Amino acid sequence: MNSLFSLTPSERGPIINTWEQKLGTPLEVCLEISGLAPLVQINDQISKAQPVASDPAGIKPDKHSSVSGTVIDVKKDFITIREEGTRVAPPADFSATDPASMLESLRRNGIDIRGFKHGFTLIINAVPHEKGMDGHRFLIEEFPEIMVTGLNYLKKALSPKACALAVPEGMNWSIPGCTVHEIIPVYPNSLPELITKAVTGQEIPPEVCVIDATTLYRIGRTVHGCQPVTLAIVKIGSTLFLTPVGIQVGTLLKLAGFRPAEHDRIILGGPLTGKAVYSLKHGISTETQAITILRAKNEPTVKDNPCVGCGECVIHCPARLMPNMISRHAEFGLYENTQTYNIASCFECGLCGYWCKAQRPILQYIRLAKTELAAKPIIKDLREQQ
Structure with a gap:
């Protein structure tokens, strides 16, 4: 196999608490707040476990600071906080x-x-x-x-x-x-x-x-503990890290002894279903369970190739879908057409991209189509899956 x-x-390797490590510089956490409304501004002094972003619709979970410190940046999708002090918010009820x-x-x-x-x-x-x-x-x-x-x-x-x-x-x-x-x-x-x-x-x-x-x-x-979610458990190689939510990917890789080379891909999650980050300053989320490094090769992992119609993705799809047809329509922005091929039944296992002879980014096309469809109010079932 x-x-x-x-x-x-695997057998349990070493377990490292990042709060106990000497980083040499103040810890900075980058909290992802996509789809949430920020509750803080730059230069605000905040406490650990304090809410920093919430969903006005009351659907997505609130986001809390995993450290006590100062807000140094607020963007549409991220809030960056530099650790300072030991302030802690009151217990949750x-x-x-x-x-x-x-x-x-x-x-x-x-x-x-x-x-x-x-x-x-x-x-x-x-x-x-x-x-x-x-x-x-x-x-x-x-x-x-x-x-x-x-x-x-x-x-x-x-x-x-x-x-x-x-x-x-x-x-x-x-x-x-x-x-x-x-x-x-x-x-x-x-x-x-x-x-x-x-x-x-x-x-x-x-x-x-x-x-x-x-x-x-x-x-x-x-x-x-009557405290909100501020801790993540992330595995890198054989090492398990107990770490604050939002800690930057580069910081964890450094503590794990990994030095990414140029063109290496850093994946939050596994190689089949994980998502690549564009910067080592990207913070981990609550759901991040592992960080995977895909080493650079002479040829890219995926290519902008046309589908060759080999049918490998169809044969190996556990949901019995036609990923080739879904990705073809998504590639050219024909997102509505993907519903004909039951895109909502795709549970994003990534096997289609793994078996693709043309090395097409099939899973990424499917995710793109789902995102575009979810923005349309008529696609209620897809919207609820996001």
């Missing part, structure tokens, strides 16, 4: 007992609650999303009480019919209150849609909610 597709968790208020408390404290459904079967996905994205092994093995706290909170807020835990085959992981389902650790079995099928036996069951194990940990930690 191609090692790229193996999802068997999780005293609400009605389901709607409990979920709203999570959203205000940085948890994405989109997709949470009352009365659904809850599946906790503990299978690594991609090879190397297995830092949650540390969370499950070292902080079971935090995971239980998160699960108990969700049980009160969502009243799920049942709770299941999906784990890689051979891993002795469990969470009290969840039935355990072993999943063959081969990509793309880790994706929510395939996890759902493996657990329920149905491809599109109507009442299932899947969340990642790291999300469950964040919920438990937020509720237990």
